[in-house]
Amino acid sequence: MSNPSLLILPGDGIGPEVMAEVRKIIDWFGAKRGIAFDVSEDLVGGCAYDKHGTPLHDDTMAKAQEVDAVLLGAVGGPKYDVLDFSVKPERGLLRLRKEMDLYANLRPAQCFDALADFSSLKKDVVAGLDIMIVRELTSGIYFGEPRGIIEEGNERVGINTQRYTESEIDRVARSAFELAMKRGKKLCSMEKANVMESGILWREVVTEVGKEYPEVELSHMYADAGAMQLCRAPKQFDVIVTDNLFGDLLSDAAAMLTGSLGMLPSASLGKPMANGRPKALYEPVHGSAPDIAGQGKANPCACILSFAMALRYSFDLGAEADRLEAAVEKVLADGVRTADLLNEEGRTPASTTEMGDAVVAALDASL
Ligand code: NAD
Ligand code: IPM
Ligand code: MN
Known part of the structure; x- marks a missing residue:
């Protein structure tokens, strides 16, 4: 072979x-x-x-x-x-x-004991941290149409579109639930269902998939609050599932919990x-x-x-x-x-x- x-x-x-x-x-x-x-x-x-x-x-x-x-x-x-x-x-x-x-983009943030003192957050906030961010990677605002820079009246307009189909949300949710099953059986889904329709759909589909994983404790958080909680008390999380853009931001933030972007x-x-x-x-x-x-x-x-x-x-x-x-x-x-x-x-x-x-x-x- x-x-x-x-x-x-x-x-x-x-x-x-x-x-x-x-x-x-x-x-x-x-x-x-x-x-x-x-x-x-x-x-x-x-x-x-x-x-x-x-x-x-x-x-x-x-x-x-x-x-x-x-x-x-x-x-x-x-x-x-x-x-x-x-x-x-x-x-x-x-x-x-x-x-x-x-x-499915898996971005683990683990704080090695030797670096717990080095994080810009307090040692007891990050020591022993072991979380997994699952970022949707092939859709959302990175790829949605229409996009571009167009002329409108006498000025230019920059356009990007946040777009998620049910099946795109379903498959990344499944990856996250499967990972949660192998880890601490906790999944937090992050979106902005308070202001975005794509967030409403995201929450509905993740909840639906969750019915197939009764052992996993599912929670939902608005992504802005999630960013705050990641800095305040990151050890409350096990697996986080989120969209392409929020996942990009949240994973860079999570990097600093571990000490350096050079570790993630x-x-x-x-x-x-x-x-x-x-x-x-x-x-x-x-x-x-x-x-x-x-x-x-x-x-x-x-x-x-x-x-x-x-x-x-x-x-x-x-x-x-x-x-x-x-x-x-x-x-x-x-x-x-x-x-x-x-x-x-x-x-x-x-x-x-x-x-x-x-x-x-x-x-x-x-x-
Ligand atoms: P960056 O991640 O390259 O750097 C951010 C900061 O972290 C810099 O101060 C850098 O010195 C430091 N840093 C990053 N990796 C390090 C490492 N391994 N060891 C020590 N220090 C490290 O982000 P940026 O400066 O915003 O972007 C620079 C370029 O990289 C841009 O063109 C951007 O689009 C691109 N980029 C590429 C990827 C990728 O290829 N996956 C990811 C992020 C950014
Ligand atoms: C990342 C990077 C990329 C992204 C860029 C370089 C396309 O920031 O992998 O996190 O935005 O996804
Ligand atoms: Mn990035």
Whole structure:
């Protein structure tokens, strides 16, 4: 039987820097655990535009559809701000998500003990935090029509449309309930049913799906109140399910509960393929971080932890995912810190490479 296939798309900015550390981890699993992958690499984002004049070449899109999982670094950067909207780096990522139909975006926010002191929130608010945000990823205001910038009278109007069908809400709700069943059996759905019809429908459909999961305690919250509760008492949540835009905002906020955006991984999952595995793309929640790109300062943990999610959700290697997550936790407990995880003056931060090497050493120590 052939090895499982991985397509790696490092992208722009710190993307290639953090992905280089993931390559070390992939190599480690091949050499030390006999878990080999057929790895191919390609371009996405600004670098793809530079080479092909498009942020995602059709050949790359086709490859992404064929592999068992895609690993992505990050896209974007100021160099590309001047480009036409249709070829901006971010369009490449959105095309991957849409065409692969990756409707369920899992964004876990876990506060490792070693970082509980580091969060900008009080230690007792975040210590032991372990929540999962399920963000709908292929619809809503990101993709709704009509959209565009039009002339109206003597001025321009920018238009985007929030639009959700019942089936789109139903399928992401099911993913969230299934996750809740495997976790703390609590699900909070967030929308703005007080002001948006799409929110009213969202609440109705989630409630309906909930009848099939009587063991899961379902609650509903307006997303603005949810943002407040995430900062006030985040440990009240287990799984949160929300739409594309609210999920984007709430997951960046949740990142700061864990200490740094450089810690948050994600899995974007679609329908099962012929082999039973879900279509899947794994990427850190953070972006290309142009302010630190090329300086060896980026924290590779979010990308490394995204690979751990790939081991768990695409390859049924939950025990190996646990091993990798434990290795990251050990490295943090040992005090290895990239600059984003340090606030004491005078301490020299670990570089991206040193952090990756430390995770590999911790993996060795786990054998
Ligand atoms: P960003 O996530 O790139 O950076 C926000 C802040 O967090 C910056 O100060 C950055 O230095 C810091 N940061 C992010 N990741 C880090 C890491 N791994 N280690 C240490 N510090 C880290 O968000 P932004 O600045 O708003 O966006 C920059 C570009 O990235 C934009 O073009 C945006 O569209 C793009 N973006 C891409 C993705 C993606 O590819 N999935 C996600 C978000 C933003
Ligand atoms: C994310 C990013 C993306 C989004 C951008 C880069 C398209 O912010 O993955 O969170 O808005 O979904
Ligand atoms: Mn985002």
